[in-house]
Amino acid sequence: xxxxxxxKNLSTHFMTRRGVLKAVDDVSFTVGQREIVGLVGExxxxxxxxGFSILGLVDPPGRVVSGQILFNGEDLLTKSPTAMRAxxxxxxxxxxxxPMMTLNPVLSVATQMIETVQAHDRVSRAEARARSRDALGxxxxxxxxxxxxxxxxxxxxxxxxxVAIAIALLHRPDLIIADEPTTALDVxxxxxxxxxxxxxxxxxxxxxxxxxxxxxxxxxxxxxxxVMYAGRIVEAGQVDGVLTAPRHPYTSGLLSAVPAxxxxxxxxxxxxxxxxxxxxxxxxxxxxxxxxxxxDVCATEPMLEIAADREFRCFHPHxxxxx
Amino acid sequence: MTVFVIRxxxxxxxxxxxxxVIVFIGIYAIGDPAEMLIAPDASPAERAQVVASLGLDKPLxxxxxxxxxNALHGDLGRSFVFNRPSISLIFERLPATLELTxxxxxFALLLGIPLGLxxxxxxNSATDExxxxxSIFGFSLxxxxxxxxxxxxxxxxxxxxxxxxRGQMGEFLGLHSSLFTLDGLTHLILPAINLSLFKLxxxxxxxxxxxxxxxxxxxxxxxxxxxxxxxxxxxxxVFKNILIPLITVIGLELGSMLAFAxxxxxxxxxxxxxxxxxxxxxxxxxxxVVAYLLVIVSLFIxxxxxxxxxxxxxxxxxxxxxxx
Numbered sequence: 001x002x003x004x005x006x007x008k009n010l011s012t013h014f015m016t017r018r019g020v021l022k023a024v025d026d027v028s029f030t031v032g033q034r035e036i037v038g039l040v041g042e043x044x045x046x047x048x049x050x051g052f053s054i055l056g057l058v059d060p061p062g063r064v065v066s067g068q069i070l071f072n073g074e075d076l077l078t079k080s081p082t083a084m085r086a087x088x089x090x091x092x093x094x095x096x097x098x099p100m101m102t103l104n105p106v107l108s109v110a111t112q113m114i115e116t117v118q119a120h121d122r123v124s125r126a127e128a129r130a131r132s133r134d135a136l137g138x139x140x141x142x143x144x145x146x147x148x149x150x151x152x153x154x155x156x157x158x159x160x161x162x163v164a165i166a167i168a169l170l171h172r173p174d175l176i177i178a179d180e181p182t183t184a185l186d187v188x189x190x191x192x193x194x195x196x197x198x199x200x201x202x203x204x205x206x207x208x209x210x211x212x213x214x215x216x217x218x219x220x221x222x223x224x225x226x227v228m229y230a231g232r233i234v235e236a237g238q239v240d241g242v243l244t245a246p247r248h249p250y251t252s253g254l255l256s257a258v259p260a261x262x263x264x265x266x267x268x269x270x271x272x273x274x275x276x277x278x279x280x281x282x283x284x285x286x287x288x289x290x291x292x293x294x295x296d297v298c299a300t301e302p303m304l305e306i307a308a309d310r311e312f313r314c315f316h317p318h319x320x321x322x323x
Numbered sequence: 324m325t326v327f328v329i330r331x332x333x334x335x336x337x338x339x340x341x342x343x344v345i346v347f348i349g350i351y352a353i354g355d356p357a358e359m360l361i362a363p364d365a366s367p368a369e370r371a372q373v374v375a376s377l378g379l380d381k382p383l384x385x386x387x388x389x390x391x392x393n394a395l396h397g398d399l400g401r402s403f404v405f406n407r408p409s410i411s412l413i414f415e416r417l418p419a420t421l422e423l424t425x426x427x428x429x430f431a432l433l434l435g436i437p438l439g440l441x442x443x444x445x446x447n448s449a450t451d452e453x454x455x456x457x458s459i460f461g462f463s464l465x466x467x468x469x470x471x472x473x474x475x476x477x478x479x480x481x482x483x484x485x486x487x488x489r490g491q492m493g494e495f496l497g498l499h500s501s502l503f504t505l506d507g508l509t510h511l512i513l514p515a516i517n518l519s520l521f522k523l524x525x526x527x528x529x530x531x532x533x534x535x536x537x538x539x540x541x542x543x544x545x546x547x548x549x550x551x552x553x554x555x556x557x558x559x560x561v562f563k564n565i566l567i568p569l570i571t572v573i574g575l576e577l578g579s580m581l582a583f584a585x586x587x588x589x590x591x592x593x594x595x596x597x598x599x600x601x602x603x604x605x606x607x608x609x610x611x612v613v614a615y616l617l618v619i620v621s622l623f624i625x626x627x628x629x630x631x632x633x634x635x636x637x638x639x640x641x642x643x644x645x646x647x
Binding site for chain 2: 055057059085086087088089090093094096098101102103104105106107108112115116119120151153164167
């Protein structure tokens with residue numbers, strides 16, 4: 001089965017006054033049909049820009065400088081702006097981080113949903129409205145008919161995120177890119193939204209890229225996980241494997257910085273130092289300044305190691321006995 | 324809404340009373356209208372008779388309360404100079420000013436919004452630079468100088484447009500206006516442009532700033548992610564958000580355009596209320612000045628009310644009455 005999405009050697013750079021900022025640097029991955037992939041990393045690691053690059057929504061001075069983004073076999077980077085517009089929202093949808101900001105405050109929910117239907121399908125307003133209402137019902141918004149005519153400020157944060165999800169679902173896309181959609185929400189609402197998205201993705205057979213810095217969320221949701229650091233994917237593999245037996249020191253560092261992963265009473269072990277400025281990344285492995293395992297060889301660029309269940313970029317990976 | 328209207332109405336009355344008091348005292352302090360009105364060779368008896376007939380012999384507070392009492396009965400006093408009700412003098416002149424101001428405003432909006440959008444959507448481009456530089460001129464060159472230059476260029480050198488007066492007026496639906504005849508329109512063009520150049524610059528800058536502030540917001544990116552056309556994003560998503568500050572400022576500016584059309588009306592000999600005000604201040608014609616300011620204040624209040632109502636139409640987050 002061909003994958004829904006195949007990203008090959010994608011690089012997205014920002015041409016700033018202070019130099020070239022390599023937000024995404026030679027990133028490759030695939031997303032299979034119906035697959036849920038978690039893209040994990042710290043702020044500034046390039047995970048959101050990866051998502052925007054796929055949709056062709058990188059704002060200047062940013063630009064995709066090289067690579068291929070094959071969506072159902074077609075390269076999105078060669079498409080005209082009009083062709084891309086026809087794909088956005090129709091075949092690939094996106095959900096944003098902050099539900100308070102993603103809906104236009106001065107337009108009613110109905111307007112913002114109907115325009116999405118009509119941007120891609122030639123249907124009457126009544127038909128578009130009916131589809132919008134059904135989508136609202138689908139994501140668990142009570143009395144959707146009345147709520148259609150409300151404005152965003154009349155919804156709570158969780159409800160707004162449900163509206164955004166309903167908009168993403170309007171055209172039953174092949175792929176949804178969710179950029180930290182639960183980060184801004186209360187924990188109880190988070191798990192509800194997570195559950196809903198997982199259910200809907202399964203129900204409609206949609207593939208999902210879930211961008212997050214929260215390993216717990218990704219563990220609960222994803223089939224596969226990709227860990228990004230300083231613009232590169234440093235480790236990728238099945239969720240269970242990566243979380244229980246990380247190969248890359250950065251992944252293990254992330255895991256031991258999560259409160260739930262450390263036995264009670266023991267101090268958390270944060271990763272020392274800070275992520276390097278994207279303007280002045282060290283040559284070789286970008287993580288080496290913060291890495292206890294680093295040696296001189298890390299000053300050269302580590303190649304992608306492909307093991308049975310795992311891909312990683314590291315000269316000194318953790319070794320786990322086959323258990 | 325009803326609560327809002329009533330409260331607004333009571334506030335308005337307080338403002339009107341305060342205005343009347345301030346203007347009364349102000350004009351009284353400037354000088355004695357009798358000096359201006361009575362011929363220097365009049366006998367003391369004649370003089371006393373005129374002063375008494377105008378009520379100027381009474382103390383100021385008594386004059387004020389006579390005025391206030393009459394005003395409550397719809398009489399804002401008679402002009403000392405023209406010996407006619409001051410309010411009818413004002414309403415004779417008001418349409419000319421309204422016509423000039425509204426034309427100027429429409430011109431500023433019709434030209435300013437597209438130019439502002441153009442330069443906001445392509446910031447730092449050559450187009451943007453040209454528009455922004457032009458708007459600096461609109462801001463910084465004094466209005467009277469702009470007016471004189473317009474006359475110089477279009478009336479004196481090119482001879483395309485007349486420079487004084489209102490021209491021929493036409494009638495449409497019972498309204499008399501220069502807008503309805505070609506001659507009237509040619510007379511209207513220069514003063515309207517003169518009056519609107521400053522506002523045009525203001526509208527351009529407001530629109531540009533609005534576009535620059537709104538375009539990077541998440542909801543614009545989300546709209547793009549939904550596959551909405553760039554055209555709809557600009558004209559619906561962004562524009563409706565820009566309208567909010569635009570309406571506020573335009574409301575305030577419309578009031579000041581009406582009140583201070585004086586300079587333009589003087590340069591182009593436009594027979595509006597601005598010119599009437601200047602003449603009346605010169606002659607210390609207190610009833611006209613007071614009535615004029617009360618009318619202007621009322622207009623301000625009315626415009627602000629309209630702005631508030633428009634607000635609630637454009638911005639769903641604003642609910643009049645504040646009952647929530």
